[in-house]
Amino acid sequence: MARYNLGTVISFEVTRTLTKRRFWIATLIVPVIIGIVVALIVVANSSTDSTVQSQKDQKFTFSYTDASGVIDPAIVKAAGGTKASSGSAAIAAVKRGSLDAYFAYPANPAKEQTRVYGVDTGIFDNGKYSSVATQLLTSSAEAKVGDARLSTLVRGDVPVTAVAYDGSGNVAGGIGSVIPPLLFLAIFYVVILLLGNQMLTSTLEEKENRVTEMILTTLNPTTLIVGKVVSLFIVGIVQMLVFALPVVVGYLFFRTSLNLPELDLANLHVDPWQMIVGALLLIGGFTLFTGTLVAVGAIMPTAKEAGQIFGVMMALIFVPFYAVTLIVSDPHSLIVQVFTWFPYSAPVTALLRNGFSSLSPGEAIGVIVEQFVLGFVVLRVAVRLFRFGSIEYSKKVSLSAALPSRRREASRAA
Incomplete structure (x- = not known):
């Protein structure tokens, strides 16, 4: 029954989101703008080339x-x-x-x-x-x-080929080894920025519509929260595919007109360890941020009040970029270590260090474990807050009341 309910929640949430007109308007507006800009650049470059050629002739x-x-x-x-x-x-x-x-x-x-x-x-x-x-x-x-x-x-049109060796005497991958693991950082930003507000309001919609009590009579809150998280991930994949479409079309058909460099896949160096670490950091960071935003949505009575916390959460994922030069040049400095281990700056910092090969195996395992453990804990807290907050429609949920101490639980059991 639980599996059936989980599938029902996922199907309902994904279908409800994908059938909303405002979702597709918000999703398609960026690719449409990109397409218009690409078209204008192509026309402008063609006009400029023809003008320059006509001037020469x-x-x-x-x-x-x-x-x-x-x-x-x-x-x-x-x-x-x-x-x-x-x-x-x-x-x-x-x-x-x-x-x-x-x-x-x-x-x-x-x-x-x-x-x-x-x-x-x-x-x-x-x-x-x-x-x-x-x-x-x-x-x-x-x-x-x-x-x-x-x-x-x-x-100065002199062809030069440079070869660098790492500490083991092997040929270093150069920029070609940095790009593949940093793709996980780009995906993390896209997912959080596109879905952050939806994560926040995923539980608020039921509270604002006064239907949480009715839902919880037929559905386990854990199943509901997990279903919402999985559906958000599926919706995020759809949005990323839609966003990537104009980029792929522009590169395949208008690369010359847009003066884009040719992508030589032979120059890309894929390190299996870096890719595994990047994927786990992405999933762990997504779990932690999703659980946190869902918990915030369960506490707040309205989306307007929850938006203040949302702004703080979004700021946290950009803080490491203020020290990006230090992260690259001196990854063992105190501030970089703080960013690496602080839960909400860890995904971005660790993904950057992983891309530039400065994240040791011990640090990588430690940060991954931290993200998954805290993500699991926060999701559990979000479930409890959602269950308790189902009857709080006009004010914020009290954490002390929703998360009782051990002494209070022992007294209740007695």
Whole structure:
């Protein structure tokens, strides 16, 4: 019967949430905005590329003076330009409109500015003058070098492959070994931020609707709370899939337009221990935060009053980021150790340290045990608070009354 009730609770909670219009509005609004932004970026990048290309290919009359001796007259002639007899005469011609542009190259183009004068053709089209002036200087410099390899070295386009070794003499994974375990941190933030408010109000809805007493006559409170937690996790998976859809579509079909780097899975180094620790920290942290927010919802009479505690809980998961540089550079400092072992900052801190390989096996096991034990305790407390708070509709539940001391329980038993 208990299993049947648990399945009924999960099915009811998931169905009720997924059939709400406001849930899908809140869930889809971010992917829709992301999709609109992606579309605008694609259109803007395409327009920019076409504009830059048209500026490079656009022909106009120009002249130049060169105090550096770098500019190759043959290259200028091929581009349709001529050498000016004097700068002042060329500027006067530009002002009259008989010449489109004039480039004045200084003695040291690397340190001094090249001055470009042109006929106004619009704020965007005016960029063609600077593009051509720069291209002439670059092409002339490369022609003087006379060696394609040296030109590449001068531009700094040098391919470099770096190899680093860890303390065991093995090749270190680098950034490719950091990304996979840090994905659990990203998932933790997404789940808590998206579902935090729903965790808080999951028990408040029944209290505000005055139906908790009726529910508890037919359903065990433990089954109800566990069912709500499981349903929240299922709903969170649905939301994450919906959020990930525009990212995947954008990368697969618009990667070039969005200037996204190519993801080479061969460079990713997956450490089984780090992935297991990351998964357990994620589940343990989710259990602790869910149980805490459900307990808060069971104490408070209204969502408005519960929102104050919710803000504090959300702040706790961002506190470690104020010391993120210290977490990465000096993970054994006092403040990092405090963040590592304080229950509500532990998930984020431990996931960060796990990603950067500074979380020892002993610390990892200790934090995981802490999260699961406290999560279980908090869930038990949440069940008791929900049972006791079912008759408290207008005021906060008293913890001292809901959680009786051993002496009081012994006297009752006697």
